[in-house]
Amino acid sequence: MAPPARSSQSSSPSQPSGKGEVSDLKSQLRQLAGSRAPGVDDSKRDLFKKVISYMTIGIDVSSLFGEMVMCSATSDVVLKKMCYLYVGNYAKVNPDLALLTINFLQRDCKDEDPMIRGLALRSLSSLRVPNLVEYLVGPLGSGLKDSNSYVRMVAVIGVLKLYHISSATCMDADFPSILKNLMINDCDTQVVANCLSTLQEIWTAEGSNSEEASRERDALLCKPLIYYLLNRIKEFSEWAQCLILELVAKYVPSGNNEIFDIMNLLEDRLQHANGALVLATIKVFLQLTLLMTDVHQQVYERIKAPLLTLVSSGSPEQSYAVLGHLHLLVMRAPMLFSSDYKHFYCQYNEPFYVKKLKLEMLTAIANESNTYEIVTELCEYAANVDVPIARESIRAVGKIALQQYDVNAIVDRLLQFLEMEKDYVTAETLVLVKDLLRKYPQWSHDCIAVVGNISSKNIQEPKAKAALIWMLGEYSQDMQDAPYILESLAENWDDEHSPEVRLHLLTALMKCFFKRPPESQKALGIALAAGVADFHQDVHDRALFYYRLLRYNISIAERVVNPPKQAVSVFADPQSSEIKDRIFDEFNSLSVLYQKPSYMFTDKEHRGPFEFSDELGNLSIEPDVSAQHVEADDEDLLLSTSEKGDVGFPLNGSSYSAPSYDSSKPLSASNTSSDLAILETSVHHQASASLAIDDLLGLGLSTTPAPAPPTLSLNPKAILDPGTFQQKWRQLPVSLSLELNVSPRGVAALTTPQALIMHMQGNSIHCIATGGQSPNFKFFFFAQKSEELSNFLVECIISTSSSKAQMKIKADDQNSSQAFSALFVTALSKFGML
């Protein structure tokens, strides 16, 4: 249907403007309306075509409504169809005139030709006029009982249309229960599929305000129905198969045998040429095996080849959609794809969005065995004429360097980039060298020798300039010219427009001053004066702050601005694992391509069935933070690049330990001065240090008051079968989620995860499943209250590479989850994890 009237838009020369033509048509239609002359249908066809073509290009032809209806008395199917199309489009804006059509539509609904009955019923239900629904109920009812499957097919969707016009009418007529019956009894598979879509949509919409409806919705996941559909799945069209598989992915089987039965049944669906069907099958496989680590891993191996085939066959658009999913899987289990790296090499004719995904995958799967090949390939792209790809490739090389143990060769390559003397290559490389130095200070000697040769005049991009200045400040004792380069930059303060660069210049000069005071005093003076007079608030504040600090006490100033640092062990991952898991749960949906969970891009009323909205409430703080991070991720592959250089705290082990890092995160992410953050947080930290040590929870939830001493006792012999666990895990909202730092001792202890499981069992917390492999371990625990049958479920993900543990706690009794989490954390810390 065309949008009626786009008056504001000037029509292009090839399209008629409308008015005159429409009134012409009107009079011609009038002439034909009553005529029974031979050949009149042909002239009508021509006229109708004209009307529809005007409608398509956006000319408002609604004024012809009356004439069109008058002409509709015909036995010519082609004419009828055009008329239906027209009526469906304009009935909503002409509700009064729409009444005129009811008569002939109702008559057609009783036609002896099933085709006409179906068409008429479809048009009747597409009118979208609330006043006319009373005329719809009758024909729909008989349509559902029609002997012809085409009519039933149309009628089922008609019920859904009715529901959207007037849900009350639809429910009062008891259509849903008729559909339920039809769904399991109809012999036509498309009728069955339409029943399923319709019921899903209706129950989901009703579910928010009716207990019964949400029960009905869950009943769609009952075993008999799922089996009924699965056993006939090959009789359905490929599209309906997708629908069924989407439902099956939500089904919780009662045991492993059932899981294997389903997977064996669906095995050959992986060979289908329809990518959507293959992805839907893969989703079922992945969801069913979530708690079976070994099988889950086998599934990855099994689906690799079909996915790669889909990526390389089909249109570029389809292969992008599949590649997005492959990307997700690669990110979850890079190890499993490390030998397939050649598949992720870029082809020269691929669009940017494909190459970008591939570069990210190459970065993720780089390990000892393939790094040389991957980095060599990336270096080819870095020399590419395609500038954005060249940039991405350089970042990828840097990222690989940051995640590898043997970075020797990679550092050399990065330094070679600097010799290419292409502006953008140099710019990207400088940023990376800076990050590398923060992680591997031992490389400073080699890097500085090369970086020192770069003239700051050749660097235009603020980020690169900031990186260079940071290095000049940080290593001013080793770089002969540092004070003088900084001085010339300070003297040309006005030529530098980026506040980011100015901020860095201030800090670098401070550092330089502490190390080589006589040579940089003058430059610092110039910079502070210029900074204090700066219009940018942050620059002004920082300059003033430094100035006052220096006046107060120089040695304190040094401790604040240039404290001894430890190397950054791991740069923060811009996306929390909570978000990643949610995206994984929404496999085979847009979430995967957008790389964000659906609640971030859909309105509430358009969320699909079975998405537990109550869970969102508990997440309300997280989305904001992570949304920010997602955006940051688009610009920078590393979070670090959006931070100021100075926030390179070690994650643990010094006075600037993780908590202060965490609390400075929002500040640094919003691009404000980070030195201020250091001061604030360190003061805050000192004050609360003793508290924090006593109360481990306080670290993760620094704003919540310490919980009351737990009075919870757990049942040491608690029992829960995996099926129930899985079901509960799906149903219960997250009542508490926390992130803790794992001590080095804990990291070491995880080489034998079994020990942790035994230990937790000693504390009446039982492990039901484990998964993942180094460096990411995943545990599912449960516990029960000793006095009643009330369960606590815990998902605990421990990353030894980032030394973090993330926990999600779900509980039957929400009120005691706080107390339980205290017990859980205490148990963990007794093990030496924290």
Place this chain on the structure above:
Amino acid sequence: MISQFFILSQRGDNIVFRDYRGEVQKGSTEIFFRKVKFWKEEEQEEAQAPPVFHVDGVNYFHVKIAGLLFVATTRVNVSPSLVLELLQRIARVIKDYLGVLSEDSLRKNFVLVYELLDEVVDFGYVQTTSTEVLKSYIFNEPITVDAARIPPLGPASIFMQGSQRMPGTAVTKSVIANEPGGKKREEIFVDIIEKISVTFSSSGYILTSEIDGTIQMKSYLTGNPEIRVALNDELNIGRGGQSIYDYRSSTGSSAVILDDCNFHESVRLDSFDVDRTLSLVPPDGEFPVMNYRMTQEFKPPFRVNALIEEARNLKAEVTIKIRAEFPSNITANSIVVQMPLPKYTSRATFEIEPGAAGQMADFKEANKKIEWNLKKIVGGSEHTLRAKLTFSQESHGNIMKESGPVNMTFIIPMYNASGLQVKYLQIAKKSSTYNPYRWVRYVTQANSYVARL
């Protein structure tokens, strides 16, 4: 579940517009077109919009086919591959009915297209995309457009150019149109289309190679007889356990080893494991019987060597050599070789081998590229292009890093690199006189054919 479907011309005009659910505001076509046309990404100036994006809670999906934009919108978090697949299928169904897919044919037949759209999707839910099933619901007859004026579409369309062996009209015939004379010609087309990707290192060593193939079928047989397609006897699928890039195992044997493949819904594989035959009752219209992927070592049809040497006084010389390594009874068409040059190249003069007909070399000033066009290359021959470059500034001594890689596109009819063959095409006989035309055609195209410097 989709909300709207529309087809836009390259200029952004609505050719077809169907709103199924009325959830997306009016004007979505303009929002979409503007977004696609002026897509911005990072520092890129001419970025290409991804096939899926969202604006104000509306998700837009699009595929480009025959210069047209096929678009769907929705507000729900649907499966992107489902919608993109659907858009492709809608295009295919329309093409089956109209014979050709072009702006002209769509404008002439939009009523028929609406008729199709009404049956394909109802209230956003896919009902059927089978050309066959749809036949009984379609009452309009297609208005044919002149196929000769239509730009070629899809890989199979190359059979329309030049080669006299194929009746050109076949690919542009509607499934419901009657032939002049009232009788339909009984025929079936099976096309083996392979896209090859090869990357040569600077020393001529093959870094990566892959063949993505498709067996495409288009049947105009009445009465839907069963068809058996026999492939090579020595055809293996999957390389159990081995690394896919392990070449050693395959050399010396005539076996074709596919990494993986998938099949159309109608294909039955009952005897596939025994004698490598596929049996199917082909539905009407065009469809891929089988898609396959192969990384087994194969002989690339062309060897490409490129060299750039710096001379004094802001000058350099480029030599590009291509050698056709396929039999001399086969000829490749429409060969284009491109090589990006350093940004500061100001001029290039060419020296094409003497006596070469149908060759043309050009320096594309705007994007600093050499473009070398060859109408045809006969198997076994070798061709060389020399170019003298003039630079506007001193190079930094790493001229190799600032030019290349060389990339190449070509089409080779009646040739396939993988060795996969249709050994026979058996059609279940209805009577002794029933002997429909069978066309089995091979074609190889370059996908990403790159030689590094």
